[in-house]
Amino acid sequence: MPEAALPRADVSHRSIQVVESKPADAVEWRRRHARALLVGDLIVLGVALGTAQVVRFGSATAPQVDGLGATYPALGLVLAAVWWASLQVHQSRSPLVVGHGPEEYRRVIVATFRVFAVMAMVSLALQIEASRIYLATAFPLGLAGLLLERKLARVGLHRARTHGAASTKVLVVGGPRSATQLAHWFSKHPTAGYAVGGVWIPDAQAPVARLDGSAAHIPVMSASLDFTEALTVSGAGAVVVTDTEHLGHESLRDLMWQLEGTGVELMISPNVLDVSSARLHLNDVSGMPMLHLREPQYAGADRFMKRAFDFLGAAALLVLLAPVLLVTALAIKLDSAGPVFYRQERIGRHRAPFRMTKFRSMAVDAEQRLDGLRTLNESDAVLFKMRHDPRVTRVGRFIRRYSIDELPQLLDVLRGEMSLVGPRPSLASEVEQYSSQMGRRMYVRPGMTGLWQVSGRSDLSFDEAERLDLAYVDNWSITGDLMIILRTARAVTRGQGAY
Template sequence: VVVTATETLGHEGIRDLVWDLEPYEADLVVATGVVDVAGPRMEMRPVAGLPLIHVEKPSYHGAKRSGKRAFDLIFATIALLLLAPVFAVVAVAIKLDSKGPVFYRSERIGLDGQPFGMIKFRSMVMDADQQVTALIKQNEGAGLLFKMREDPRITRVGRFIRRYSIDELPQFINVVRREMSVVGPRPPLRREVENYDGMIRRRLLVRPGVTGLWQVSGRSDLSWDESVRLDLSYVENWSMVSDILIIAKTVKAVIAGEGAY
């Protein structure tokens, strides 16, 4: 039996319900009214004889954040060393496939609203940014995002490296430069941030991530509202354990190639 309207039943009503359920093999669950708060942040504490739930504050500073930074630096450094041969092969493939640089810098907004240049392998033609206006009517992205499943700007090599998220590997350089984290919210564009309301701006309380809940939950197939909800949930509840689990799920999502285009 699930009780969601505790204010309607009141203390006596819930007590009577507990007594009424005693003869039956039924569990009683009482909703707290708190949403998108992870279990480890909630603790039952008796206050004045009443069982109350204490909700811990989100962790944005202190030793926990320092531990995350140390993990980011070690993980990104090892990843860059191990992926060096992959970088070399992809760089040659990009140069042979189309004219232009190997890397592409995209301005993104990071921690506390500070802009930075996010590094990716170039997967589109050189003047891709100038073609957005002409393609805007064909936008298939959710909310403020611009996405097309069959984007004509994407090169042959670009289509392959985007499907398996290989184009995002250079972002580990941003992690080493303290502009990004291994796990975090999706790195937003300036035009997205300019249209944020007060709630969505909470995404900027932590560094954006190379991967995150959005990456393991559908990526480009997510609706705008769902993408925002996942990012805010991560900001409020992140922990080292959850980061490791997200990294493990990312490997599975990348191999499947779902939601990547």
């Protein structure tokens, strides 16, 4: 239907109600978090620069900086102020990035490196010769401290959001289907800080209703209520437009004007899930903004950089973890009869079979006993999972909890059959049941770890694990691999979801 045929939604007048509908709790939390970051950044920088001075000069009075005519404490104050300002200029404390994904950390890193670059250029131009030991201590220590501080602040913010203390209610403008999907997404990700409080369908005349399913408590309002009334009913401090067809261009513009100066957030959802922001680009096409979605880059996972990253990383880990491997092998041999390693056929890249290597964590007759345990399966689909599997040995329980049984797969990585990061290695019986969409996960090598590993391990359902694998394939990047490896270390040490 052309836009001219759609009734224009009434999004005019009574803006005072919009201001009153904004939840004070979420706003106050946001302000407090921003203040904490401002103060925390300054404290971290002061400690880092002070420590650098002690490392270089000890407790003695620091001399003047050659070519500057000022002491090192004065240089430290200037550096702290410039560094702190750079974090602000790069908007590393913006509510749009704080608490969401890696962008906050990326901005902190960029701001730090640019301060270091400016410092180097100014020193060269003015022939200032600051101590290399001082600078080599201050910048790495400051960056590490800032990243740790941001991580701790994020943990506190996520904990508060999980308990609803720092969340913002959202009024969804669009159809009930997209609103239901958004409500389910926010309920599964409470750390995002949003919860759907109401739905407004501006081109419908039906009376107030409710969403279906688990979101049945959320009211669905039509054009019988104007926009400000719907905002008041929902108690929302943010508006998400999920379907612009329900508004049309002119009414969307009116809605933006109506919210101007109220402090209420306005977001437009592109209705795409499991797509990384790196693949989304906003382009101006003859004055009309268009969201451009780039093709997946999974072909890059076969290139030299990925393979070199896997080979060098696996080789280094084998050397570092050699004592752990030897002790584990000895413990398995002493604990139960049978071989140290367990090899099982899995399906790799381009559906090529290979034999995956693990430390044996079960009794040698585990396969023969499987049929008698199928009725106790705690998983869905084709996977067999059992929290207290009687076939698992004493040593096996320990090495499974901390994923030590997976370490021999480093040999498979060296052989090029697996990757450090990738989709979960599939059984042939699983691959036979894959749809054409699921077959996309076979475009890359299976991984020792992946999104499935850092998002719940064995606690995930089969469908959820497969969804994460597809998201990894579609959004692959070497930076993403590094982030998953860092998250894996935390998931393994916590030992949750492994059995």
